[in-house]
Amino acid sequence: MLSKKIQDAINEQINRELYSGYLYLAMSAYCEAENFPGIANWMKVQAEEEQEHAERFYDFVNDRGGRVYLKAIDEPPTDFGTPLDIFQASLEHEQFITSSINELYALALAENDYATQIMLQWFISEQIEEEKNASDIVALLEKVGNNVNGLLMVDRQLAQREED
Ligand code: FEO
Numbered sequence: 001m002l003s004k005k006i007q008d009a010i011n012e013q014i015n016r017e018l019y020s021g022y023l024y025l026a027m028s029a030y031c032e033a034e035n036f037p038g039i040a041n042w043m044k045v046q047a048e049e050e051q052e053h054a055e056r057f058y059d060f061v062n063d064r065g066g067r068v069y070l071k072a073i074d075e076p077p078t079d080f081g082t083p084l085d086i087f088q089a090s091l092e093h094e095q096f097i098t099s100s101i102n103e104l105y106a107l108a109l110a111e112n113d114y115a116t117q118i119m120l121q122w123f124i125s126e127q128i129e130e131e132k133n134a135s136d137i138v139a140l141l142e143k144v145g146n147n148v149n150g151l152l153m154v155d156r157q158l159a160q161r162e163e164d
Helices: 004-033 037-063 083-110 114-144 148-158
Strands: none
Touching (some): 004 037, 037 083, 037 114, 037 148, 083 114, 114 148
């Protein structure tokens, strides 16, 4: 059985994961409009991954006899600037998600909730990958700068991303 504190914190995290999906979908829509179809594809796959993260927490709450409460999802921005700006915003967002997962883990430790600690270990590893994915692309885009051929090359590369 989940404590109320853990249940509330995971419900909050479900909302953050759903917002993450919404944010990446908004980034994807922006990239479609800006004629970067490869980046749009990368962001759409990322949005689907965020939905899966939300569902992982959702299933966990239900499996532990808790109650999921869905809250309103904030409206994401509509304008994201250059490809570099987009991935910098993505990296910052992932750093925020990492800190919220870490806070959840600290709460599970304080509550002696071992099952939640084990479940969160998957997310702690996942966040290493999430931050690395964004920071690798930021580094690439910093090298490319305003070079149009370079930007098109990155766009083609990101078109390759498929759902796991
Ligand atoms: Fe669900 Fe991108 O963290």
